[in-house]
Structure formats: C-alpha cells, structure tokens
Amino acid sequence: MNDTFSVKLPGGETWTPAFVSSLDEEKCIGCGRCFRVCSRGVLQLVGVSEDGALIPLDDDDEEEYQKRVMTIAHPLLCIGCTACAKICPKKCYRHAPAQI
Ligand code: SF4
Ligand code: SF4
Incomplete structure (x- = not known):
C-alpha cells in the first residue's frame, strides 16, 4: 500500500504538498495570474492556433x-504549494499529493 508524501514543519504541524496534475485549457482565459505566482517556472503561456495546435508566443505573430x-x-x-490554483479565477487546476 502507498503512503502520501507529507512534511513535518518546524512548528510540529504536518503539511501535505499537492502537486499540479492537470490544467483545463478549455476553461483557461490566458490571464497569466498563475504564472506570476509560481516561483518554480512550472508554467508557460502559449498560443492556440485555429486548428487547436499549441504554439510558442511571439510578439510578432499575434x-x-x-x-x-x-x-x-x-x-x-512543482513543489506542491497550490498558489496557482488559489489565484486562478476560472478554477482550471487539479492537484494531487504524491504517493511514496
Ligand atoms: S503548485 Fe506551486 S510550484 Fe506547483 S505549479 Fe502551482 S504555483 Fe507552481
Ligand atoms: S490563472 Fe487560470 S485562467 Fe488565468 S492563465 Fe492561469 S490557468 Fe488560465
């Protein structure tokens, strides 16, 4: 049986990180709020072409x-802080604890 990964904090409390597992691109409005609060460089804003392909953003090809x-x-x-989910106005994110 797997256990959930958790951390004992200096104050004695236990913290269970919840790692980013998925992001609903249909609901996402591309506001960039989650990008600005993520300290780990996990996220990247991209463009969606007419046929649904994800393409890198470039100021010249809007x-x-x-x-x-x-x-x-x-x-x-990802360090499982869930800051991205807390700030997302469209509830795009799903997070899950890690199994060990
Ligand atoms: S949970 Fe934290 S580290 Fe992970 S993607 Fe969201 S903001 Fe970044
Ligand atoms: S905060 Fe939510 S809606 Fe805004 S870019 Fe991030 S995932 Fe998309």
Missing part, C-alpha cells in the same frame, strides 16, 4: 493564434 492558454511545461519542478 495573428497566428486564436487565444492564449497556460500549460504545465515543467511539472517535475
């Missing part, structure tokens, strides 16, 4: 994408 969405570019850098 006409090439229909909308902007956030993506989880580097999930292994």
Whole structure:
C-alpha cells in the first residue's frame, strides 16, 4: 500500500504538498495570474492556433493564434504549494499529493 508524501514543519504541524496534475485549457482565459505566482517556472503561456495546435508566443505573430492558454511545461519542478490554483479565477487546476 502507498503512503502520501507529507512534511513535518518546524512548528510540529504536518503539511501535505499537492502537486499540479492537470490544467483545463478549455476553461483557461490566458490571464497569466498563475504564472506570476509560481516561483518554480512550472508554467508557460502559449498560443492556440485555429486548428487547436499549441504554439510558442511571439510578439510578432499575434495573428497566428486564436487565444492564449497556460500549460504545465515543467511539472517535475512543482513543489506542491497550490498558489496557482488559489489565484486562478476560472478554477482550471487539479492537484494531487504524491504517493511514496
Ligand atoms: S503548485 Fe506551486 S510550484 Fe506547483 S505549479 Fe502551482 S504555483 Fe507552481
Ligand atoms: S490563472 Fe487560470 S485562467 Fe488565468 S492563465 Fe492561469 S490557468 Fe488560465
């Protein structure tokens, strides 16, 4: 049986990090709030082309994408703080504890 990864804090409390597991790109409005609060470089804003492909953002090619969405570019850098979920106005995020 797996256990949930948790940390004993200096004050004696136990903290269970909840790591980012998915982001609903349909609900995302590309506001960038989550990007600004993530201290770990996990997230990346990209463009969505007319045929649904994700494309890197470039100031020169704004006409090439229909909308902007956030993506989880580097999930292994996540420390499970859930700051992204707390600030997201569209409730795009799902998080889960790690199993050990
Ligand atoms: S949980 Fe924290 S570290 Fe992980 S993506 Fe969200 S803000 Fe970044
Ligand atoms: S805060 Fe939410 S709506 Fe805004 S870019 Fe991040 S995931 Fe998308």
